[in-house]
Amino acid sequence: xxxxxxxxxxxxxxxxxxxxxxxxxxxxxxxxxxxxxxxxxxxxxxxxxxxxxxxxxxxxxxxxxxxxxxxxxxxxxxxxxxxxxxxxxxxxxxxxxxxxxxxxxxxxxxxxxxxxxxxxxxxxxxxxxxxxxxxxxxxxxxxxxxxxxxxxxxxxxxxxxxxxxxxxxxxxxxxxxxxxxxxxxxxxxxxxxxxxxxxxxxxxxxxxxxxxxxxxxxxxxxxxxxxxxxxxxxxxxxxxxxxxxxxxxxxxxxxxxxxxxxxxxxxxxxxxxxxxxxxxxxxxxxxxxxxxxxxxxxxxxxxxxxxxxxxxxxxxxxxxxxxxxxxxxxxxxxxxxxxxxxxxxxxxxxxxxxxxxxxxxxxxxxxxxxxxxxxxxxxxxxxxxxxxxxxxxxxxxxxxxxxxxxxxxxxxxxxxxxxxxxxxxxxxxxxxxxxxxxxxxxxxxxxxxxxxxxxxxxxxxxxxxxxxxxxxxxxxxxxxxxxxxxxxxxx
Ligand code: BES
Ligand code: MN
Ligand code: ZN
Numbered sequence: 314x315x316x317x318x319x320x321x322x323x324x325x326x327x328x329x330x331x332x333x334x335x336x337x338x339x340x341x342x343x344x345x346x347x348x349x350x351x352x353x354x355x356x357x358x359x360x361x362x363x364x365x366x367x368x369x370x371x372x373x374x375x376x377x378x379x380x381x382x383x384x385x386x387x388x389x390x391x392x393x394x395x396x397x398x399x400x401x402x403x404x405x406x407x408x409x410x411x412x413x414x415x416x417x418x419x420x421x422x423x424x425x426x427x428x429x430x431x432x433x434x435x436x437x438x439x440x441x442x443x444x445x446x447x448x449x450x451x452x453x454x455x456x457x458x459x460x461x462x463x464x465x466x467x468x469x470x471x472x473x474x475x476x477x478x479x480x481x482x483x484x485x486x487x488x489x490x491x492x493x494x495x496x497x498x499x500x501x502x503x504x505x506x507x508x509x510x511x512x513x514x515x516x517x518x519x520x521x522x523x524x525x526x527x528x529x530x531x532x533x534x535x536x537x538x539x540x541x542x543x544x545x546x547x548x549x550x551x552x553x554x555x556x557x558x559x560x561x562x563x564x565x566x567x568x569x570x571x572x573x574x575x576x577x578x579x580x581x582x583x584x585x586x587x588x589x590x591x592x593x594x595x596x597x598x599x600x601x602x603x604x605x606x607x608x609x610x611x612x613x614x615x616x617x618x619x620x621x622x623x624x625x626x627x628x629x630x631x632x633x634x635x636x637x638x639x640x641x642x643x644x645x646x647x648x649x650x651x652x653x654x655x656x657x658x659x660x661x662x663x664x665x666x667x668x669x670x671x672x673x674x675x676x677x678x679x680x681x682x683x684x685x686x687x688x689x690x691x692x693x694x695x696x697x698x699x700x701x702x703x704x705x706x707x708x709x710x711x712x713x714x715x716x717x718x719x720x721x722x723x724x725x726x727x728x729x730x731x732x733x734x735x736x737x738x739x740x741x742x743x744x745x746x747x748x749x750x751x752x753x754x755x756x757x758x759x760x761x762x763x764x765x766x767x768x769x770x771x772x773x774x775x776x777x778x779x780x781x782x783x784x785x786x787x788x789x790x791x792x793x794x795x796x797x798x799x800x801x802x803x804x
Contacts, residue, residue: 314448316441316480319423319469324352326471327383328421330375332410334403335361336395337368345472353378353387360387368392371405371783373413388413388422401718403428403436407443408784411465415448418464425471433473435716441483442490442795444468446784449491451498485613486798490791493599493606497776497789501577501595506544506626509576509601510552516605517556520612522622527553537625537665539644543658544627546581546635551627553666556605557619558612564619566677569670569765570797572604573597573659573682574624581629581655582638596789597659599776600681601626607797616802621673625666629658641739644668646761651739659684660757661743667761677706678762679800681770681793687750688771696720697775697793700755703766710768710800717795721770724752731756 323331323345333346340361342350350357356378360366364374370393377386390406390413392398403426414422424444427436448465452458470480496504496512504512510526517524529550532541537553544551554574575597578585585591601624608622635655636642642650642661645668650661659682670678688698699721701707707723714721730753733745741760745753755769775792778785 316468323425329419330386332388332424334392334426335368336392404439404443405783407440408447411444411447420466423469427472433475434479437479438483445487489606489610490794493602493791494789496602505576506552509626513554523557525555536645538642539661540625540665542636542642546630546632547628556622560617567619567675569621569675569678571680572600572624574601574626577628583656599683603793606794610798625662649739651736651742653742654744657744664761678767683773684771685751689774694774698724698771700769706766713799714796719796
């Protein structure tokens with residue numbers, strides 16, 4: 314499928330369908346659409362009336378034009394109330410339109426959407442993102458995909474005077490989002506520490522990234538007892554993956570992105586009970602998926618920033634070799650941890666990964682993790698939690714997330730709660746009480762970052778969609794890739 318800018322007027326465009334957007338409570342057609350309506354003998358007015366179209370966000374209508382018109386159909390997409398709209402409204406609209414086009418088996422589509430509040434360039438980018446992400450379907454594990462095929466051959470963006478660059482940028486960004494989705498969707502018998510390392514190797518060779526993989530012995534030498542404690546029961550060796558993107562020019566900044574990489578989380582001996590979502594715990598590498606997805610996009614977009622992409626990858630399993638509840642582990646910064654719950658394993662793997670990142674002398678570290686069910690309880694499925702030791706850095710991420718259309722909410726690093734994790738036998742326990750569970754998890758991680766401004770993102774909710782939305786399908790969403798890319802690009 315090809316997506317391109319076309320400067321032709323929508324009055325003259327011909328093809329399978331032209332899509333236009335309408336805001337709610339503003340259904341009187343603007344002058345340009347009145348002209349179109351006249352040209353089409355009032356079909357727009359008719360379509361709005363016949364389908365009782367109210368412009369509600371995400372709603373769509375499609376109608377045949379009839380006769381011998383070289384424009385065969387019209388698609389309406391609701392943009393919601395204008396005062397509630399934002400850039401993401403147009404990404405979602407792109408997605409909704411693409412879904413209608415797919416269902417109607419259109420081959421050629423044009424989209425005429427613009428807005429005075431936004432540059433044509435960013436609009437072209439986000440509409441393209443919406444189209445690509447809505448049409449992405451993960452058919453890797455299906456034997457018959459015929460009735461689900463996509464017939465769209467070309468999508469043309471009208472009413473936007475900008476170059477093809479905006480579209481290429483969207484293609485680079487969405488390629489990373491799609492990688493993250495596919496990593497999350499792949500079950501634990503497909504994506505495991507070994508295949509994750511192979512994937513990183515492929516990224517490195519394809520995009521010219523530097524790759525270091527620390528094997529178990531290397532991790533032992535570095536004293537990563539916390540990470541290795543989690544890895545003990547797996548039949549597969551752990552892999553500590555470190556990819557680096559280096560720009561051609563002197564880097565303006567150096568950043569590290571650290572993702573939780575549990576390719577499966579059974580809970581360990583504190584085994585997850587039925588009903589705890591154990592069957593979806595292949596998603597527990599969502600942080601690593603976002604990290605490597607961002608690496609793929611960033612390596613194509615080439616900002617003047619050096620970026621380290623890190624994940625301590627393993628699975629949390631059970632066996633005679635498994636760590637026992639009550640075991641004491643020593644992390645690579647020398648801190649000892651009483652493991653009072655083997656299901657709080659993500660923070661144990663992140664502890665050593667953060668100590669490693671903290672030694673790289675970067676200007677900032679962001680970690681992403683499907684860390685706690687408590688964060689989902691607090692913020693629901695659509696919003697990720699954000700904790701920080703540096704409000705400027707937090708603001709950078711919040712800004713990056715707005716253009717990305719991804720939601721983060723800052724939560725407190727309430728020091729007092731660390732008392733819950735005081736241990737009588739070691740430096741700390743790995744879990745506190747149920748109350749404030751996502752906060753104590755963040756406080757635990759904080760123990761392992763001492764020299765670098767740091768943000769922790771708990772993405773347990775938004776990495777996975779139970780139901781499709783305008784741009785996401787059921788399953789992995791690729792959440793946080795767009796935010797990370799914008800952050801790296803300083804946008
Ligand atoms: N991977 C889970 C968190 C999770 C839960 C992610 C649901 C996605 C959906 C994490 O390792 C975990 O098990 N956390 C425990 C911590 C508890 C033992 C303190 C939790 O949230 O219940
Ligand atoms: Mn767990
Ligand atoms: Zn986990």
